[in-house]
Amino acid sequence: MLSPVAGGPTVVSRIKEYILTNHLGPGDPLPTENELSQQLGVSRSRIREAVKTLSALDIVEVRHGYGTYVGQMSFRAMVESLAFRGMLNADDGLGVFAELVDFRELIETSLADKIMASLTPQAALSMRRLTEAMAEKASAGEEFAAEDREFHLLLMETAGTLAVGMTGAFWDVHALASRSLGPPDDLQATVAAHVAILDAIEKGDADVLRAAIRAHYAPIRERMTRRLPPRT
Amino acid sequence: MLSPVAGGPTVVSRIKEYILTNHLGPGDPLPTENELSQQLGVSRSRIREAVKTLSALDIVEVRHGYGTYVGQMSFRAMVESLAFRGMLNADDGLGVFAELVDFRELIETSLADKIMASLTPQAALSMRRLTEAMAEKASAGEEFAAEDREFHLLLMETAGTLAVGMTGAFWDVHALASRSLGPPDDLQATVAAHVAILDAIEKGDADVLRAAIRAHYAPIRERMTRRLPPRT
DNA sequence: ATTCATTTGTACGTATGTATT
DNA sequence: AAATACATACGTACAAATGAA
Numbered sequence: 304m305l306s307p308v309a310g311g312p313t314v315v316s317r318i319k320e321y322i323l324t325n326h327l328g329p330g331d332p333l334p335t336e337n338e339l340s341q342q343l344g345v346s347r348s349r350i351r352e353a354v355k356t357l358s359a360l361d362i363v364e365v366r367h368g369y370g371t372y373v374g375q376m377s378f379r380a381m382v383e384s385l386a387f388r389g390m391l392n393a394d395d396g397l398g399v400f401a402e403l404v405d406f407r408e409l410i411e412t413s414l415a416d417k418i419m420a421s422l423t424p425q426a427a428l429s430m431r432r433l434t435e436a437m438a439e440k441a442s443a444g445e446e447f448a449a450e451d452r453e454f455h456l457l458l459m460e461t462a463g464t465l466a467v468g469m470t471g472a473f474w475d476v477h478a479l480a481s482r483s484l485g486p487p488d489d490l491q492a493t494v495a496a497h498v499a500i501l502d503a504i505e506k507g508d509a510d511v512l513r514a515a516i517r518a519h520y521a522p523i524r525e526r527m528t529r530r531l532p533p534r535t
Numbered sequence: 536m537l538s539p540v541a542g543g544p545t546v547v548s549r550i551k552e553y554i555l556t557n558h559l560g561p562g563d564p565l566p567t568e569n570e571l572s573q574q575l576g577v578s579r580s581r582i583r584e585a586v587k588t589l590s591a592l593d594i595v596e597v598r599h600g601y602g603t604y605v606g607q608m609s610f611r612a613m614v615e616s617l618a619f620r621g622m623l624n625a626d627d628g629l630g631v632f633a634e635l636v637d638f639r640e641l642i643e644t645s646l647a648d649k650i651m652a653s654l655t656p657q658a659a660l661s662m663r664r665l666t667e668a669m670a671e672k673a674s675a676g677e678e679f680a681a682e683d684r685e686f687h688l689l690l691m692e693t694a695g696t697l698a699v700g701m702t703g704a705f706w707d708v709h710a711l712a713s714r715s716l717g718p719p720d721d722l723q724a725t726v727a728a729h730v731a732i733l734d735a736i737e738k739g740d741a742d743v744l745r746a747a748i749r750a751h752y753a754p755i756r757e758r759m760t761r762r763l764p765p766r767t
Numbered sequence: 768a769t770t771c772a773t774t775t776g777t778a779c780g781t782a783t784g785t786a787t788t
Numbered sequence: 789a790a791a792t793a794c795a796t797a798c799g800t801a802c803a804a805a806t807g808a809a
Contacts, residue, residue, distance in 0.1 A: 599784085601785085
């Protein structure tokens with residue numbers, strides 16, 4: 304029997320290996336499931352399960368009826384994982400979600416000087432436009448999640464793609480959490496908080512900026528902890 | 536036909552739903568694959584593929600021959616995803632790995648004050664012992680990855696479980712990267728860098744601590760960028 | 768616009784390996 | 789040591805989606 308030894312290379316790792324050794328990049332096609340099945344000498348079911356794993360990590364991307372491709376950089380896996388974990392704990396503690404707020408605030412405040420120093424005028428302008436869009440929607444009673452997200456991404460722009468990716472991921476987790484947490488925050492106040500951050504940047508005072516960021520997160524944190532269910 | 540509508544709830548989401556509505560917690564058992572197959576009205580193959588996805592995210596944990604259980608909080612998915620992404624880019628830019636160093640440094644430096652204020656004596660003592668263990672191994676020419684990891688985890692202790700988890704995850708990614716990057720850093724210098732961090736904490740000077748942290752990461756970053764392959 | 772080949776998605780049956788009692 | 793409950797693996801058949809002829 305040609306069965307692999309226990310603890311030997313898994314199908315998942317062999318597919319990863321295939322991608323690396325063949326120097327495939329994001330968007331490049333993988334062999335079909337049948338071809339992989341033959342090349343690796345395992346059944347198609349097994350290939351499919353391995354591909355499911357890789358797909359969950361966005362290492363590959365599967366298009367129904369078309370093919371399988373090397374995936375793009377993504378934090379979706381982390382978002383899903385954290386979000387679900389937050390829901391699980393939602394009964395007792397909101398632990399994950401609350402800590403997430405701390406973490407976001409920590410990163411943004413600690414980058415205050417860097418942001419101040421190197422935020423591009425274009426980014427600042429985009430952020431200004433976003434706050435205006437927020438204000439408009441707020442007075443119409445609408446939410447503005449997309450604008451909020453983009454605002455914070457632009458804020459992190461200078462810190463590199465990884466930081467931007469993480470910020471976006473945390474924001475997404477928070478959005479998922481928020482959804483299952485009841486009515487949104489006071490829209491007008493949220494807009495004002497973002498305007499305050501932007502004003503601080505243009506004013507050029509790092510201390511004011513840090514204070515504005517903290518003020519922005521204060522009601523969010525408050526909302527998280529307020530939702531702590533009464534222990535029965 | 537009872538087939539679900541296009542875009543309807545996926546098997547993955549239905550299993551997540553099952554866990555939440557039944558108030559299962561980490562370690563609690565899920566129905567067997569056959570039972571799930573019946574309850575959800577889909578074939579066992581589908582269940583298996585869905586479980587593979589959930590397992591990749593550590594939302595469930597499968598024990599061969601025993602059963603499937605709700606998983607523990609984990610960053611394994613992010614580690615695997617980031618590590619592979621780093622390998623992919625390793626040809627051209629080392630982009631992800633290099634940014635990871637920046638991010639780790641950012642987090643630790645920005646927590647300097649908090650660390651200083653609230654690191655427990657027990658943690659400090661443990662860290663001191665770790666540096667001693669590092670020194671011992673270093674003079675024997677051995678590496679000390681485990682001690683290094685534990686040191687940085689203790690450093691973040693005060694910042695909450697999420698921060699600790701992220702720190703561990705980043706460290707793991709870095710370790711995976713390091714493996715495929717050639718010989719390790721200068722062991723003696725690495726030990727000294729950790730000792731300097733610890734000394735700074737006990738001395739109680741946040742500025743010195745930040746400098747020590749930056750000094751710790753400098754050679755690591757240098758190593759990353761130095762490895763940029765000569766473009767052919 | 769239809770048909771056709773290709774590729775992934777779903778289903779089911781069967782056999783085998785593995786851990787627990 | 790045996791029995792049981794389970795996950796793992798394979799093969800085949802068919803459904804659904806996509807792109808191209």
